[in-house]
Amino acid sequence: MKKIILLMFLGALSFSCSNDDGGKKDKPAPKPDYEPKILVPFQERGLWGFRDPQANVVVVVPQYEEVKDFDSHKIARVKKTKLWGLINMLGKTVIDPTYNNIEDFSGEGYATVVKLEKSGVINTKGEENVEPIFDKVFGYYDKQYVKVQSENKFGIIDKDWKLVIKPKYDLIEESKDEKEATYKIVLDSKWGLLNKNWQEVISPRFDYDFKIFEFDKSGVAKLKVGEKWGFIDKNYKVVVEPIYDEIKDFDEQNFARIKVGDKWGILGRDYKVLLEPIYDDITVFNEEGFARVRKDKKWGVINKEWKVVLPTEYDNIGELLSYKMTKLFKEGRIGLADLSWKVVLPVKYVDINITEDQGTVRIYDNIEGFGKLEGLFDLTSHEVLEPIYRKIENYDRNNFVIVQHPGGMYNLLDKNFKEKFAEPYLTIALLSIEEGGHYKLGRGMYVGLADVTARILIEADKYSDIAQFEKDNKAIVMTPTLSYGLINREWKEVLATDYKNISVPDSKMNRILKVDTTWFNIYTQNGKKLESSYNHIIPDYTNGVILLRNGEEKSALHGFATDNLSYFEDAKYKEMFNFSGTEVSAFSDNGLFGLMNKQGVKVIGATYDRIIRHKDDDHTTLVKGGLYGFANSLGLIKVDARYEMPDYNLVADGLAKVRYQGNITVVNYATGAELFKPGSVDDADNLFNGYASYLISDKWGIVNKSGTEIAKAKYDKVERFNREDNTVRMTLGSYKGVMNAKGVIIVEANRYDYIGLFKDGRAQATRAGVTVILNSEGKEI
Numbered sequence: 027m028k029k030i031i032l033l034m035f036l037g038a039l040s041f042s043c044s045n046d047d048g049g050k051k052d053k054p055a056p057k058p059d060y061e062p063k064i065l066v067p068f069q070e071r072g073l074w075g076f077r078d079p080q081a082n083v084v085v086v087v088p089q090y091e092e093v094k095d096f097d098s099h100k101i102a103r104v105k106k107t108k109l110w111g112l113i114n115m116l117g118k119t120v121i122d123p124t125y126n127n128i129e130d131f132s133g134e135g136y137a138t139v140v141k142l143e144k145s146g147v148i149n150t151k152g153e154e155n156v157e158p159i160f161d162k163v164f165g166y167y168d169k170q171y172v173k174v175q176s177e178n179k180f181g182i183i184d185k186d187w188k189l190v191i192k193p194k195y196d197l198i199e200e201s202k203d204e205k206e207a208t209y210k211i212v213l214d215s216k217w218g219l220l221n222k223n224w225q226e227v228i229s230p231r232f233d234y235d236f237k238i239f240e241f242d243k244s245g246v247a248k249l250k251v252g253e254k255w256g257f258i259d260k261n262y263k264v265v266v267e268p269i270y271d272e273i274k275d276f277d278e279q280n281f282a283r284i285k286v287g288d289k290w291g292i293l294g295r296d297y298k299v300l301l302e303p304i305y306d307d308i309t310v311f312n313e314e315g316f317a318r319v320r321k322d323k324k325w326g327v328i329n330k331e332w333k334v335v336l337p338t339e340y341d342n343i344g345e346l347l348s349y350k351m352t353k354l355f356k357e358g359r360i361g362l363a364d365l366s367w368k369v370v371l372p373v374k375y376v377d378i379n380i381t382e383d384q385g386t387v388r389i390y391d392n393i394e395g396f397g398k399l400e401g402l403f404d405l406t407s408h409e410v411l412e413p414i415y416r417k418i419e420n421y422d423r424n425n426f427v428i429v430q431h432p433g434g435m436y437n438l439l440d441k442n443f444k445e446k447f448a449e450p451y452l453t454i455a456l457l458s459i460e461e462g463g464h465y466k467l468g469r470g471m472y473v474g475l476a477d478v479t480a481r482i483l484i485e486a487d488k489y490s491d492i493a494q495f496e497k498d499n500k501a502i503v504m505t506p507t508l509s510y511g512l513i514n515r516e517w518k519e520v521l522a523t524d525y526k527n528i529s530v531p532d533s534k535m536n537r538i539l540k541v542d543t544t545w546f547n548i549y550t551q552n553g554k555k556l557e558s559s560y561n562h563i564i565p566d567y568t569n570g571v572i573l574l575r576n577g578e579e580k581s582a583l584h585g586f587a588t589d590n591l592s593y594f595e596d597a598k599y600k601e602m603f604n605f606s607g608t609e610v611s612a613f614s615d616n617g618l619f620g621l622m623n624k625q626g627v628k629v630i631g632a633t634y635d636r637i638i639r640h641k642d643d644d645h646t647t648l649v650k651g652g653l654y655g656f657a658n659s660l661g662l663i664k665v666d667a668r669y670e671m672p673d674y675n676l677v678a679d680g681l682a683k684v685r686y687q688g689n690i691t692v693v694n695y696a697t698g699a700e701l702f703k704p705g706s707v708d709d710a711d712n713l714f715n716g717y718a719s720y721l722i723s724d725k726w727g728i729v730n731k732s733g734t735e736i737a738k739a740k741y742d743k744v745e746r747f748n749r750e751d752n753t754v755r756m757t758l759g760s761y762k763g764v765m766n767a768k769g770v771i772i773v774e775a776n777r778y779d780y781i782g783l784f785k786d787g788r789a790q791a792t793r794a795g796v797t798v799i800l801n802s803e804g805k806e807i
Contacts, residue, residue, distance in 0.1 A: 062115055065102075067093050076102070076117065086117035099135055099150045103128050112152060121152040134167040147172060155187045169207070173198055182224055190224045203238040210235070217251075219262060227262040236268075244295075248273055257282075257297065266297050279311040279330065292332075301332050314365055318343055327367045336367040349382040349405050362403070370408045378403075384421040384441075389413060396432045402443060411443040423463070424478045428454050438465065438480050446480035461494040471506045475517070483517045498531040498551045512537075512549070520553060534567055534589050548572060554591040565589065569605040571624060586611075588624055595626050608644045610661040612637040621646065621661040629661030642678055645695055647671075654684065656695035664698045676712040680731050683712050692718040694731050701733045711746065713754055715767055719744040728754070728765065736769050751784040764789075764804060772804030 065076040065085055075088035076096075092105040100115045104123070111123035127140040128148070135150045139158060146158030147165060156163060156172060164173040170185035174193060181193035191198075197212035201219065208227075209220040216230035234252030241247040245260040249268055256268035266273075272285035273293075280295040284303060291303035307320035315330040319338060326338030336343075336354075344353035354361045354373050361373030371378070376398065377390040382405060389401045391413040401413035417430040418439075426438045426446065435450035453468030465476040467486050474486030484492065492513075493502040500512045503523060511523035521528075527540040528549075535551035545559040562575040567589050574585040576597045586603045587594030595603075603611040603622075610621040615632035622628050636649040644659035648667050655667035669684035676683040680696045689704035692712065701718055702710060709721035716731040720739065727739035743757040747767070756763040756775045763775030773781060773791075782790040787802040798806045 060116075065096055065115060067095065074104075085115075086113065097131055098133075099131055101131065101150050112150075120150075121148070125158075132165060132167045136165055136167045138163050138165060145174075156183060160193075169200075184224065191220075201238075232268075242275060244276070246276070248275065255284075266293070274310075277310045278313075279315060281311055281317075281330075283308050283310075301328075312346075316367060336363065336369075340373075347380055349387065351405070353378060371403055371410065375413070383427075384425070386421070388418060399432065402427075402439075404443075409443065411439075422456050424456075424480075426480060428456070438476075440480075447476075447482075451486065457494070466492065484513075489523075496531050498535040498537070500531075500537075502528050521549060532565060532567075534565070536565065536572075536589070538563060548587075548591070550591055552590070556587060556591065556594060558596065560585075560597060566605065569607070571603070571605050573603060575602070586624075593625055595622070604639065606639075608646075608659040610646075610657075610659065612639070612646070621657060623661060630657060630663065634667070638674075640677065643680070647674075647677065654682075656682070656693075656698075658696065665693055665695050669693065678712060679714050679716050681712050681716065681718055683710055683718075692720075694733075696731075699733065701729055701731070711744070713744070714747045715752070717747070717754070717765075717769060726756075728756075728769075730769055736765065737771060741775060748783065751789075753784060755781070762791075766802070772802070773800065 062078040062085060063080065064078070066079055067074050068077055068088070070088040073088035074090045074093045075084060076086040076093070077084045090104045090106050091108070094103040096102045096115065101112050101120065103110055104113050106123040109123035110125045110128045112120035112128070114120055125139045125141050126143070129138040131137040131150060136147050136155065139146050139148050141158040144158040145160050145163045146154055147156035147163060148154050156174070160174040160176050162175040164175070166172065172183040174181050174183060174189075176193040178196075179193035180195045180198045181189060182191040182198065184190045195211045195213050196215075197210070198220070199210050201208045201210045207222040211218045211220055211226070211230060213230040215233070217232040217234065217236055218226060218230035219228035221227045232251045236249060236251040238258060239248040239250070241260055246257050246265065249256045249258040249264065251268040253271070254268040255270045255273035256264060257266035257273070258264050270284045270286060274283040276282045276295065281300070282293040284291050284293045284299070286303040288306065289303035290305050290308045291299060292301035292308065294300045305319040305321050306323070309318040311317040311330065316327050316335065319326055319328050321338045324338045325340045325343045326334055327336035327343070329335050340354050340356050342355040344355070346352055350365055351362045351370070354363055354369065356373045358376070359373050360375050360378050361369055362371035362378065364370050371389070375389045375391050379388040381387070385405050386402045387405065389403050389410070390398055391401070393399045393413065396416070399413040400415050400418045402411040402418065415429045416432050416434075419428040421427045425441055428436055429439045430436050431450060435452060436454040437450045438446040438454065440446060451467045451469050453466070455466045457464050457466055463478055464483065465480070467474040467476055469486040471490055472486040473489055473492055475483040475492060477483055488505065489503045490506040491504040495501045495515065499515050500520065503511050503513050503519070505523045508526075509523040510525045510528045511519055512521035512528065514520050525539045525541060526543075529538040531537050531551070537549045539547040539549050539555070541547055541559045544561055546561070546563045547556050547559045548563055549555050556574075560574045560576055561578075564573040564575070566573055570589050572587045572589055574587060574594070574597045576583050583597045584599045584602045585595045585597035586605075599613050599615075601612060601614045603613065605611045605624065610623045610629060612619050613622045613628070613632065618632040619634045619637040620628055620632035621630040621637065630648075634648050634650045638647040638649065640646065646657050648655040648657055648663070650667040652670070653667045654669045654671040655663060656665040657663050669686055670688070671677075671682070671684055673683060677695075680694055681701075682693050682695050684691060684693050686704040690707060690710050691704045692701040692710045693699070694701065702720055707720040707722055711719045713719055713728070717728060717736070718731070719726050719728050722739040725739040726741045726744040728736040728744060730736060737756070741756045741758050741763070745755045747754055752767045754765040756765065758775035760779050761775040762773075762778050762781045763771060764773040764781055765771045778791045778793050780792040781800065784802065788807070789800045791798050791800050801807050
């Protein structure tokens with residue numbers, strides 16, 4: 027019982043807070059400039075009002091029988107005493123409840139209203155744009171007109187709200203046929219058309235609905251009424267009455283195809299019938315003014331004068347080919363017609379290529395006993411080579427085509443369809459331009475060659491293979507017995523086919539010839555060969571010779587030849603020749619050694635016990651009876667063999683430390699001059715780089731290779747050139763000095779107790795415990 031009394035009390039409190047008589051409220055009253063953003067309807071005691079959920083206040087007290095939500099125009103429809111009106115967001119009345127119905131407002135702000143069963147239009151201000159006097163209104167506000175209906179007739183109110191067409195038509199509907207707005211109308215079962223200004227451009231005259239297609243450049247469009255076709259112009263004048271069963275647009279030749287029943291004819295731009303409908307089909311006229319026609323399932327061609335230029339007797343007519351001709355098909359056979367539809371190739375072949383080859387196309391026919399054979403058709407002269415070949419290749423760069431006879435043999439065919447060879451070949455192949463661009467001809471086991479004009483260069487009766495020409499302008503030929511020879515560019519055999527193998531030309535254009543399994547010869551570009559064959563032929567072109575050898579290892583005999591074979595020395599020497607960096611090489615004869623030049627001249631006879639090549643220069647050391655001498659690169663003796671050699675490692679850079687009758691000296695073996703008279707110094711050393719040191723009374727001095735004194739004998743020690751910085755270090759007492767590679771003493775041994783290696787032109791040194799830096803001139807920096 028207490029719960030029921032409490033609920034009744036709360037209900038009374040709620041009602042007192044939302045009426046208009048200033049009762050007690052939970053929230054203060056809205057300010058005068060208050061404008062809610064959203065209002066929601068609520069119901070209380072069977073009536074509806076609106077409240078602001080954000081401010082939690084009642085804006086419109088419940089007083090309406092029914093309400094609609096506020097729309098995008100901030101207008102709400104409300105119903106009181108069974109009539110509808112409008113209020114705004116502040117609850118103020120826009121239209122008193124007057125109408126039996128108010129429909130939704132459009133985006134443009136208009137709504138249909140009903141009053142006493144009559145319809146009109148109002149706006150969001152409550153103004154009546156159309157008085158409610160019509161049975162129905164249909165608002166097309168986005169298109170700025172209203173369609174009205176009275177007593178089942180339709181009229182139009184325009185954008186200025188004027189009744190421009192009183193309700194008189196049985197139908198008004200928007201036509202979607204044209205880019206510009208038009209409207210179809212029906213009056214007494216006849217169809218017509220209004221323009222965008224609501225004027226009749228086609229008075230109601232058609233028995234059926236109609237469609238106007240897109241206007242062409244001349245301002246004419248196809249017109250379809252029911253199932254019949256005609257033409258209409260841009261002024262909506264019917265220029266061709268819709269009497270045809272089908273009609274096509276005017277083509278570029280200004281012809282339109284018309285159809286009556288199952289037959290087609292032609293209409294001109296003056297809308298007169300140029301060709302009566304007599305054909306089963308007519309294609310569009312092409313640029314040349316021809317159209318294909320079909321009659322009784324057969325195709326032909328007519329011109330613009332309506333003359334038959336190709337009889338209607340073909341099963342099909344193909345598309346225009348790339349070579350400006352068209353295939354004709356008849357009873358399984360094919361021919362060709364030109365652009366004027368003249369039959370240039372009879373319709374009697376089983377196939378024709380669709381692509382041309384240098385002004386010709388392949389044609390094909392089935393020949394009994396041979397199958398499908400190929401022929402040629404000249405697209406210019408219209409000459410025909412009947413299908414007699416098994417295969418026809420494409421024309422090559424020489425304007426010839428390789429053809430194969432049914433029997434398998436090959437020939438060359440020219441542009442006049444004439445065979446070039448009196449007798450066919452088993453194979454014909456076009457060589458690449460790098461290979462000379464000729465034709466290789468095969469007959470049995472033999473091959474021959476023909477040039478680019480099909481002239482025979484080598485008959486196919488001797489060689490089994492012909493290789494391509496090499497950089498020496500010669501080509502290897504091979505016989506069926508696997509023997510090899512050479513031919514030149516004049517196709518003459520310059521080296522008989524007597525060899526087991528022939529190498530490609532080397533850098534001197536020489537070729538190695540394999541005479542037999544273990545014997546070889548050499549052939550030069552000028553056609554020279556060695557008089558004999560050898561087990562080994564070793565070109566040494568760096569030194570201008572070819573080394574020859576017979577036999578193996580210790581028992582081998584050696585010879586040589588110049589690289590152009592202008593001279594050769596037969597393989598009869600036990601020592602291998604070595605001309606590296608020099609014009610002479612040691613040779614041996616009866617256990618003694620001498621020097622021979624590349625022309626075979628023995629510049630030094632075989633009178634020495636040994637001849638030793640220097641490692642680092644072009645001189646040689648001559649040894650006879652334990653004494654040593656020297657010769658230069660030409661084999662000229664510069665120092666007689668009269669010196670004792672204490673240390674062979676000190677023979678370098680043009681100087682050698684030697685003894686003469688036990689006395690030490692240094693000899694310049696390039697000139698033969700002694701730097702010191704033997705016995706005049708206590709000791710000597712080769713410092714390398716063309717400098718020597720000498721010892722007198724325990725002191726060392728320095729001279730160059732000409733014997734000129736660089737430093738007197740005053741140093742306790744002179745070291746050889748340091749290979750890292752190319753300098754010589756001298757020691758005097760506790761001091762160090764330095765000589766550079768030019769023989770200049772840049773630091774005397776009188777100041778520094780240490781001098782390090784030079785790097786990037788600098789060296790570290792110490793004097794009196796102080797570290798300094800020296801430059802390449804020996805100066806402190």
